[in-house]
Amino acid sequence: MQPVNETDRRVRISTLWVVVMFNILAADILSFIQPGFLAEVMTGFAGEVQITFEFLLIAAVFLEIPIAMIFLSRVLPHRPNRLANLGAVAITAAFVIFGGSLSLHYIFFVAMEVIAMLLITWYAWSWRSADRTATAPSAPSLAAR
Numbered sequence: 001m002q003p004v005n006e007t008d009r010r011v012r013i014s015t016l017w018v019v020v021m022f023n024i025l026a027a028d029i030l031s032f033i034q035p036g037f038l039a040e041v042m043t044g045f046a047g048e049v050q051i052t053f054e055f056l057l058i059a060a061v062f063l064e065i066p067i068a069m070i071f072l073s074r075v076l077p078h079r080p081n082r083l084a085n086l087g088a089v090a091i092t093a094a095f096v097i098f099g100g101s102l103s104l105h106y107i108f109f110v111a112m113e114v115i116a117m118l119l120i121t122w123y124a125w126s127w128r129s130a131d132r133t134a135t136a137p138s139a140p141s142l143a144a145r
Contacts, residue, residue, distance in 0.1 A: 004123070006078070013073040013085060013123050019116045020066045024096065027109035034103060047101070062095040078129050085124035089117045 004012065031037055044051050069088045076084055096113050100106045 006127075009123055009127055010074050010081070013120055014070050016116045016120045016123075017066050017070045017073060020092065020113050020120075021070065023109045023113045023116070024063065024066070027100065027106050030105045030109075031101065031103065034105075059099075062091070062099070065095075066092050078127070082124045082127050085120055089121050089124075093117050 040046065041051065049055065065088050069085065072084055073081060093114060096110050100110060
C-alpha cells in the first residue's frame with residue numbers, strides 16, 4: 001500500500017467527517033418519520049428524556065463537533081489536527097452510540113458512523129509529522145538500479 005501524503009490524509013479525514021454528518025442527519029430524518037415519534041416529541045419527551053432548551057443546546061454542541069471537524073481537519077497544523085480528530089471521534093462516538101434509539105435504521109446508521117470514525121482514528125493515529133518523514137532516509141528506487 002502506498003503511503004498517504006499529508007494533503008491526501010487531510011482530505012480523507014475531512015471527507016470521512018462529511019460521511020459521519022450525513023449519516024447522523026439521515027438517522028435523525030428517518031427517526032422523524034418513524035410512526036409515533038413526532039407525537040411523542042410533541043409531548044416534550046423523547047423516551048424518558050425531557051426535551052428542554054438546555055437539552056437542545058447540548059445536542060447542538062455535540063452536533064457541531066463533526067461539522068467543525070470537516071473544516072478543522074483541513075486547516076489545523078499536524079499535531080493539533082491529530083489530537084482534535086482523536087478527541088472529536090471519542091466524543092462523537094459516545095454521542096451517537098449512547099444518545100440514540102434501538103431502531104434498526106438507527107443501529108445501521110450508527111454502524112456506518114462508527115466505521116467512518118474508526119477510519120478517521122486510523123488516519124489520525126498513523127499520521128506522522130511531515131518534518132520527521134522528510135528527514136527519514138528514503139528507500140532506494142528500483143529504477144536507480
